Amino acid sequence: MENERDNQLIEGEIADYLLTDNGILISYSKSILRTVENISANVALVKKITNNKKVPLLIYLKNSPVPDKATRKFSTEQLPQIYTAMAMVSKPGLAQLIMKILFKFQNPPIPIKSFTDEEKAREWLKQFL
Numbered sequence: 001m002e003n004e005r006d007n008q009l010i011e012g013e014i015a016d017y018l019l020t021d022n023g024i025l026i027s028y029s030k031s032i033l034r035t036v037e038n039i040s041a042n043v044a045l046v047k048k049i050t051n052n053k054k055v056p057l058l059i060y061l062k063n064s065p066v067p068d069k070a071t072r073k074f075s076t077e078q079l080p081q082i083y084t085a086m087a088m089v090s091k092p093g094l095a096q097l098i099m100k101i102l103f104k105f106q107n108p109p110i111p112i113k114s115f116t117d118e119e120k121a122r123e124w125l126k127q128f129l
Contacts, residue, residue: 027059034067056125061090085111085128087121
């Protein structure tokens, strides 16, 4: 485990973030409705945290309301702008549900994998650093 405790948690509207020493961005998802507006603000926040560098994302998912179609489309378009890959850590079933909602008619724009084990998720992400 890296010295993540030394790094500052950066608070955002839809998630809080922590950039690890090895360059993986950790996202603690919040249970709020995603909109084009708050996703736009979140993309700007992530770019600020990472100095406009695309990074692998380790996201801890929480149940949240299903966004509308325009927000889902916008979110999918933004992923390759800020992330090299995404590992989703959640209780069994939640990540699969989100994948079905977001990518029902298309493949994800970046490598995405769901995990119930945080360490396996971190190991998988290291190839995208």
